[in-house]
Amino acid sequence: MIIIGEKISVIAKKVREAMEARDPKPIQDLALAQWKAGAYFIDVNIGPAEDNGEDLMKWMCESIQEVVQAPLCLDTTNVSALRAGLEVHNNEWGRALVNSTSNDPERFPILDLAAEFNAELIALTVGKGGLPADAEERCGIAAEIMARAMEAGLPMEDIYLDPLILQVCTTQDQAMHSIKAIEMFQELNDPPMKTVVGLSNISNGVPKNMRSLIDRTYAVLLMNAGLTSAIANPLDKEMMDTIKTTEVFMNKTLYADSYLEM
Amino acid sequence: MIIIGEKISVIAKKVREAMEARDPKPIQDLALAQWKAGAYFIDVNIGPAEDNGEDLMKWMCESIQEVVQAPLCLDTTNVSALRAGLEVHNNEWGRALVNSTSNDPERFPILDLAAEFNAELIALTVGKGGLPADAEERCGIAAEIMARAMEAGLPMEDIYLDPLILQVCTTQDQAMHSIKAIEMFQELNDPPMKTVVGLSNISNGVPKNMRSLIDRTYAVLLMNAGLTSAIANPLDKEMMDTIKTTEVFMNKTLYADSYLEM
Numbered sequence: 001m002i003i004i005g006e007k008i009s010v011i012a013k014k015v016r017e018a019m020e021a022r023d024p025k026p027i028q029d030l031a032l033a034q035w036k037a038g039a040y041f042i043d044v045n046i047g048p049a050e051d052n053g054e055d056l057m058k059w060m061c062e063s064i065q066e067v068v069q070a071p072l073c074l075d076t077t078n079v080s081a082l083r084a085g086l087e088v089h090n091n092e093w094g095r096a097l098v099n100s101t102s103n104d105p106e107r108f109p110i111l112d113l114a115a116e117f118n119a120e121l122i123a124l125t126v127g128k129g130g131l132p133a134d135a136e137e138r139c140g141i142a143a144e145i146m147a148r149a150m151e152a153g154l155p156m157e158d159i160y161l162d163p164l165i166l167q168v169c170t171t172q173d174q175a176m177h178s179i180k181a182i183e184m185f186q187e188l189n190d191p192p193m194k195t196v197v198g199l200s201n202i203s204n205g206v207p208k209n210m211r212s213l214i215d216r217t218y219a220v221l222l223m224n225a226g227l228t229s230a231i232a233n234p235l236d237k238e239m240m241d242t243i244k245t246t247e248v249f250m251n252k253t254l255y256a257d258s259y260l261e262m
Numbered sequence: 263m264i265i266i267g268e269k270i271s272v273i274a275k276k277v278r279e280a281m282e283a284r285d286p287k288p289i290q291d292l293a294l295a296q297w298k299a300g301a302y303f304i305d306v307n308i309g310p311a312e313d314n315g316e317d318l319m320k321w322m323c324e325s326i327q328e329v330v331q332a333p334l335c336l337d338t339t340n341v342s343a344l345r346a347g348l349e350v351h352n353n354e355w356g357r358a359l360v361n362s363t364s365n366d367p368e369r370f371p372i373l374d375l376a377a378e379f380n381a382e383l384i385a386l387t388v389g390k391g392g393l394p395a396d397a398e399e400r401c402g403i404a405a406e407i408m409a410r411a412m413e414a415g416l417p418m419e420d421i422y423l424d425p426l427i428l429q430v431c432t433t434q435d436q437a438m439h440s441i442k443a444i445e446m447f448q449e450l451n452d453p454p455m456k457t458v459v460g461l462s463n464i465s466n467g468v469p470k471n472m473r474s475l476i477d478r479t480y481a482v483l484l485m486n487a488g489l490t491s492a493i494a495n496p497l498d499k500e501m502m503d504t505i506k507t508t509e510v511f512m513n514k515t516l517y518a519d520s521y522l523e524m
Contacts, residue, residue, distance in 0.1 A: 168510060172517045175510075207519055217507040220482040245479040248430065248437075255434045257469055 001243055002229035004073045004097070005031075005039030006200065008064070010047035019046065019056060024063040035068040037234035041097050042068060044085070045075040053081030058088050065090045073122075073231070075099040079109050086117040095120055099231075100162065103127035103141045108148065115154040122196055123149075124162045125181070131166065135180035138163050142185055142193070160196035160229060161185040167204040168214065175202065175218065182225040197222060199232040216242040223250065263505055264491035266335045266359070267293075267301030268462065270326070272309035281308065281318060286325040297330040299496035303359050304330060306347070307337040315343030320350050327352045335384075335493070337361040341371050348379040357382055361493075362424065365389035365403045370410065377416040384458055385411075386424045387443070393428065397442035400425050404447055404455070422458035422491060423447040429466040430476065437464065437480065444487040459484060461494040478504040485512065 007030045010016050018026040031042050044060050046053065053076065061072055071094030074085040082098060089096040100122035101111040107124075114121035123145045125138040132138045142161050149159055163181035166174040178197070186192035202218045203211040216239040219230065223246045234240055241260050247253040253262070269292045272278050280288040293304050306322050308315065315338065323334055333356030336347040344360060351358040362384035363373040369386075376383035385407045387400040394400045404423050411421055425443035428436040440459070448454035464480045465473040478501040481492065485508045496502055503522050509515040515524070 169517050169519070172510065173513060176513065179511075210519075210522065213503055213507055214510075217482055217504055218511060220479055221486055221508070221511055224483055224486060241475055242479055245475055246483070248434065248476075249441075249480060249483055251435060251438065255431055257431070257472075260472065 001223055001227065001247065002041070003039045003234050003240075003243075004041040004043050004196070004229060004231040005034030005037075005234050006043050006045075006198075006231045007034055007233060007235065008043060008060075009045035009075075010049075011045070019060070022059060024059075024066075027060065027063055028067045031064045031068045031070075034234045035070050037237075038240060039234040040070065040094075040229075041073040042070050043073040043075050043099070043231055045099075046078075046081065047076065049076055049078045049081050053078040054084035057081040057085040061085045061088050061090075065093065069093045071096055073097040073099050074119075077107070079113060082110060082113055083117075086113065086119060089117075089119075097122065097160070100124045101145065103144055111145070111148060111154060112152050114158070115149070115152040120158045120160065121149075121154065122160045122162050124164055126164050132164065134177045135163070135184050138177075138181040139184050139188065142188055146188065146193075156189045156193065157191065160194045161188075162196045162198070165197045165199065165201040165218075167206075168202050168218075169205045179221055179225045182222055182227050186226050192226070194228040195226065196229045196231065197227065199230045212236050212238055215239055219243055220246050223247075263485055263489065263509065264303070265301045265496050265502075265505075266303040266305050266458070266491060266493040267296030267299075267496050268305050268307075268460075268493045269296055269495060269497065270305060270322075271307035271337075272311075273307070281322070284321060286321075286328075289322065289325055290329045293326045293330045293332075296496045297332050299499075300502060301496040302332065302356075302491075303335040304332050305335040305337050305361070305493055307361075308340075308343065309338065311338050311340045311343050315340040316346035319343040319347040323347045323350050323352075327355065331355045333358055335359040335361050336381075339369070341375060344372060344375055345379075348375065348381060351379075351381075359384065359422070362386045363407060365406055373407070373410055373416060374414050376420070377411070377414040382420045382422065383411075383416060384422045384424050386426055388426050394426065396439045397425070397446050400439075400443040401446050401450065404450055408450065408455075418451045418455065419453065422456045423450075424458045424460070427459045427461065427463040427480075429468075430464050430480075431467045441483055441487045444484055444489050448488050454488070456490040457488065458491045458493065459489065461492045474498050474500055477501055481505055482508050485509075 096119040102124040125141040163178040203214040358381040364386040387403040425440040465476040
C-alpha cells in the first residue's frame with residue numbers, strides 16, 4: 001500500500017509555528033522521519049492559506065524536497081498555492097499528487113491544474129450538497145468526476161478516488177459504506193481505479209488512546225477491499241506493522257522473519 | 263465472535279504438571295482468567311491421553327466447571343475420554359463442544375458421540391490423506407462430514423466447520439485459501455454453517471514477538487469473511503481489542519467510548 005505521510009499539517013501546532021516563522025528544520029525533520037518510515041508521498045497540508053499561500057507552498061515544497069527524495073502530496077483548497085507548488089515540485093523524485101478535487105464546482109479548477117502539470121489527483125467523492133449516503137452515491141459522484149477528467153485530458157490511472165471516511169463514533173454504519181465504495185470504485189474502470197482514504201478520519205472524536213487501534217483495524221478491512229493508498233501516519237509503528245502483515249496475507253509481500261523491517 | 267479459550271492445554275508445561283499432579287489450582291486459575299477476559303467456551307486439551315484419559319478428562323471438567331459457569335470444549339482424540347467428559351459436563355452453563363471430528367474414519371466415532379450427547383461439534387475439513395489444497399477441496403470434505411452428521415441425527419447448526427489454519431511462514435498462500443473456505447462454508451447450508459479456526463496456528467514457527475500481531479491481523483480478515491468462532495488466547499488483550507474493534511466496524515457492536523471494556 002502507498003502511504004502518504006500526513007504529519008506535515010497546519011493542524012499540528014509545531015508545524016504551524018514553523019510555517020509562520022519559515023523555520024525549515026521541524027518540517028524537514030518530519031519529512032525525513034516519515035520518508036524513512038516508509039511514506040511514498042509526503043503530504044504538505046498548508047490549510048486554506050489565504051494570505052501568501054503561493055509563497056508558503058513554494059517554500060514548503062522546496063524545503064522538504066531538499067531533504068527527501070520523495071514526491072509530495074500538495075494539500076490545500078487554494079488553487080494558486082497549488083499552482084505555485086506544482087511549479088517548483090521536483091518531479092525527478094516522482095510525480096506530484098494534488099489533494100483534492102471533488103464534485104463541488106469550486107474544486108473543478110484543481111482538476112484542470114493536475115492535468116496541466118501532469119500531476120496525479122485525489123478526487124473526493126462528495127458534491128456541494130450533503131455527505132454521500134452510501135457506496136452507490138459515492139460511485140455516482142466518482143463517475144461525474146471521471147467524465148470531467150476525461151474531458152480535461154487527465155488519464156484515469158492518475159486519479160485516486162477517495163470515498164471520504166467519516167468518524168466511526170458518530171456515523172458507525174458509514175464505515176462499511178466506505179469499504180464497499182473502495183470495492184465498487186475499482187469496477188469503474190479497467191484497469192481498476194486507484195483509491196485513497198484519509199485513514200485517521202475514522203477515529204476522529206474517539207478517546208486518544210484508542211485511535212491507533214481503530215485506524216489500523218480499519219486499514220486491514222480497507223486493504224482487503226483493495227485500497228491502493230492512505231493518508232496516514234507512518235510513524236505509528238503498530239499501524240505500519242499491521243499494514244505489512246496484511247500485505248503478507250494478501251500475498252503482496254513474501255513472508256520472511258524480517259518482513260517488518262523491510 | 264465466540265472465543266474458545268485455548269490456554270488449558272497439555273502443551274503448556276504448567277498445565278501438564280498440574281494435570282499429572284491432579285492439582286486443580288493452576289487449571290482453575292487459567293479457566294477463570296480466560297472466562298473473565300471474554301472466553302465463551304474453555305478449551306480442555308488433554309492431548310491423546312492414552313493412559314487414564316477418562317479419569318483425567320472427568321477430573322478436568324469437574325475442576326474447571328467448579329469455578330467458571332462456562333461450557334467446555336473437550337479437546338482430545340481419545341474417544342472414551344471425550345465420553346467421560348460429556349458424562350460429567352454441566353450443561354446448565356451451555357452445551358459442550360467436542361473437538362473434533364474430521365474425514366478420517368478414526369474420527370467418525372467422535373461425530374456419533376456428539377450426536378448421542380446433544381453436544382456441538384468441531385469438524386476439521388481434512389481427510390486421512392494429505393492436507394487439503396484449497397478452499398474447494400475443504401468444501402468437498404465439509405459436505406461429506408455434513409452428510410455423515412445428517413445420518414447420525416446431528417443438526418447442521420451444531421457443527422462448526424474448521425478449514426484448518428496452516429502456518430503462514432511456510433505455506434503463505436494457504437492463509438487466503440482458508441479465508442475463502444470460511445466464506446464458502448457458510449454457503450453450504452441455510453442458515454449458514456458455523457465456522458471455527460485454531461487461530462494461533464497461523465503464527466506457528468514465526469518469531470515469538472510477532473505472533474500476536476500476525477494472529478490478530480489474520481483474525482480481522484477471518485471475521486470479515488464471516489468467521490463465527492476461534493480457538494484463541496483471550497488473555498492477549500491486543501487481540502481481544504482488535505476483535506472488538508472489528509465487531510464495531512461490522513456493526514455487531516454499537517460504538518461507545520467504552521466498547522473495549524465490554
